[in-house]
Amino acid sequence: MLLTNEDILRIARLARLRVTETEAAQTGEQLNGIFKLIEQMQAVDTNGVAPMAHAQEVYQRLREDAVTEPNRREAFQAIAPQTEAGLYLVPKVIE
């Protein structure tokens, strides 16, 4: 498998990363090297092996439906790029 420039630009779009055509060519070369390493996985027959998502067999704990966090809006918004009247500001999405 070899990733083309179009593949890189498509993945970058999915990942919300701006990549220029020149960067895509460079990145493609490196990613193809990494995928060559990854392809070693395909040599092993894993039929019947259950995927392992996690190191421990743990299940989501349930907790009481109670408020546990205090309101710290000011502290959190103090580090935001842009806020106004307690709201986070972003470019207009809906006209």
Place this chain on the structure above:
Amino acid sequence: MIHASLKQLSALLAEQKTSSVELCTEYLDRIAALNPTLNAFITVDRDRTLAEAKIADARRGQGEAGALLGVPIAHKDIFCTEGWLTTCGSKMLANFVSPYDAHVISQFKAAGMPSLGKTNMDEFAMGSSNETSYFGPVKNPWDLKAVPGGSSGGAAACVAARLAPAATGTDTGGSIRQPAALCGITGLKPTYGVCSRYGMIAFASSLDQAGPMAGSAEDCALLLNVMAGFDSRDSTSLQRDKEDYARDLDKPLQGLKLGLPKEFFGAGMAPDVAQAVEAAIAEYRKLGAETVEVSLPNMNLSVPVYYVLAPAEASSNLSRFDGVRYGHRAADYGDLTDMYERSRAEGFGAEVKRRILIGTYVLSHGYYDAYYIQAQRLRRLIAQDFIEAFKQCDVILGPTAPTTAFDLGAKNADPVQMYLSDIYTIAVNLAGLPGMSLPCGFGADGRPIGLQLIGNYFAEARMLNVAHQYQLATDWHSRTPEGL
């Protein structure tokens, strides 16, 4: 005092032969003198450290007598620390002052350990040389031309140069053990789930685990006693009884079965590393241990499996950095998508971008089964290999890294070569087992060599016992770099 162990520092404090303020001042002065050369710290804040030290002294004055009360520690810049800059080695978070403490940090605060500052690291813990840090590479105190390893490179370098008596690290694929080996210190990655991940900036959540880095196994045991514990805010934190990780340190090693995986001792390990590891095995035999050959047949697949799973999890975790609520936002942008794309392109470095792209690809439609699910199936085979091996032995032993520290810049051009420096450590994270690295000699180039111990699930105390007995019989761990 800079060569004293944590236990000795604790005794000096208890006997009022020193104070936390005095201790912290001594370390802060060393940091001021040596950090411009080593670049081990990203943030140092003298006033904050001394304020924390005063509180510790006051607590001692009121009769409190915690084991590490007043002993300072440095924290990897991946841990959120309230009021301190928390950058994770990235431009993305270069202006992020955390509004809260990670669970591990609050544990150390409760124990009364003042923070000496935030240590340098590979960006978002992605790297094995500390060269991906936005804040510049860390230098290895043993040889300023060499890398300190990564990603906890600043932590390892600051302990090796005695800029701090102890440090926190995190280990996703070897990020505590590999830099500990390359800098000649002792570092431990606990069983997955022993330390809470709350407030530890996430890289690959099913692999990330915090652990201690210090001058000896005994010091690591004392630190793990503080760090470990259940925390409801981490859904994978394990509910277990509190244990004393130092309880077995003094047990003799008579009858210990050390497993030597044949896959660890094949081609790939440098001759000087092999020689030092063989000498350590001989030392263990003298201490009464038996050795048995074991096999981890799927170990060669751990690097490819890791480079599917870790980027997949990273691409999801790092999607939160969008320039909206905190972190870097581009100065110029058009619509919302453009704002995301430019902020992320400017905020992340090259290695982080590569991994986000790999992760996005392997999770995308049409590739998910071939890569992500296949990697998860192989992960189980790798974990089962360890379960089989532990039927024949108590602790597994091998090298931590295939070579001593490489030169700065030597592996920058080829990501795959860099990835292979974690060949002996990654499988341990995939299985979720505890592992540690301790110094066992020096290479032909005079740079330190690390010995890796791998324990069964929750066998940290046994592993620390095995490491401590070796450190009673040898003095590799007490060597320090000349000229610092």
